[in-house]
Amino acid sequence: QVQLQESGPGLVKPSQTLSLTCTVSGGSISSGSYYWSWIRQPAGKGLEWIGRIYTSGSTNYNPSLKSRVTISVDTSKNQFSLKLSSVTAADTAVYYCASVTPTIWGGYYEYWGQGALVTVSS
Amino acid sequence: QSVLTQPPSVSGAPGQRVTISCTGSSSNIGAGYDVHWYQQLPGTAPKLLMYGNNNRPSGVPDRFSGSKSGTSASLAISGLQAEDEADYYCQSSDSSLSGVFGGGTKLTVL
Numbered sequence: 001q002v003q004l005q006e007s008g009p010g011l012v013k014p015s016q017t018l019s020l021t022c023t024v025s026g027g028s029i030s031s032g033s034y035y036w037s038w039i040r041q042p043a044g045k046g047l048e049w050i051g052r053i054y055t056s057g058s059t060n061y062n063p064s065l066k067s068r069v070t071i072s073v074d075t076s077k078n079q080f081s082l083k084l085s086s087v088t089a090a091d092t093a094v095y096y097c098a099s100v101t102p103t104i105w106g107g108y109y110e111y112w113g114q115g116a117l118v119t120v121s122s
Numbered sequence: 123q124s125v126l127t128q129p130p131s132v133s134g135a136p137g138q139r140v141t142i143s144c145t146g147s148s149s150n151i152g153a154g155y156d157v158h159w160y161q162q163l164p165g166t167a168p169k170l171l172m173y174g175n176n177n178r179p180s181g182v183p184d185r186f187s188g189s190k191s192g193t194s195a196s197l198a199i200s201g202l203q204a205e206d207e208a209d210y211y212c213q214s215s216d217s218s219l220s221g222v223f224g225g226g227t228k229l230t231v232l
Binding site: 037039046047048049052060062063096100101103105106107108109110112113114115 | 124154155156158160166167168169170173174179211213214215218220221222223224225226
């Protein structure tokens with residue numbers, strides 16, 4: 001069974017770049033069985049899709065975050081990463097990494113990390 | 123403002139049946155994209171509850187069922203149990219391959 005674990009700083013200063021890494025275990029990140037995604041959830045609010053990366057390295061991003069987001073993959077480490085630049089307090093949230101099981105008509109998030117709380121504050 | 127619309131809350135007594143609606147548009151659900159559902163217990167990550175509109179992952183009780191029609195979908199929970207109290211989210215996709223979520227529905231078991 002695939003397992004995911006987020007890691008990275010829990011506190012980021014305003015205007016700086018948020019960086020998180022998701023380590024995948026129980027399977028190869030380049031197997032082609034899944035895509036890989038980041039999703040966030042502000043306290044007390046709903047889920048917001050940030051973006052996803054294919055094993056080829058191609059990406060899709062949430063249009064509302066596209067100018068600030070970069071998702072990358074390191075197959076040698078079985079990891080994928082999120083960078084979000086120019087953060088503000090509005091970016092404070094629990095950040096989840098998840099596997100995307102592709103289907104003909106979209107995809108679903110089968111496995112999730114436990115989540116990483118990132119607070120933006122000076 | 124979420125792309126998919128869900129009621130903020132629903133409630134029911136133990137043993138009853140409740141449904142949670144998820145309304146989208148011709149850009150997502152109405153375009154043919156599948157709807158998936160997640161259950162989130164307090165303080166935990168979301169868990170896949172239903173995929174491909176009406177398919178249950180292994181381990182999900184058959185008390186949970188899903189359906190889709192037009193630009194909407196529904197999750198039904200029958201034989202309501204106290205352990206079902208959680209937040210429920212629907213999810214679909216759109217033509218830009220973006221993931222779209224509903225705002226979430228809090229289920230209270232009375």
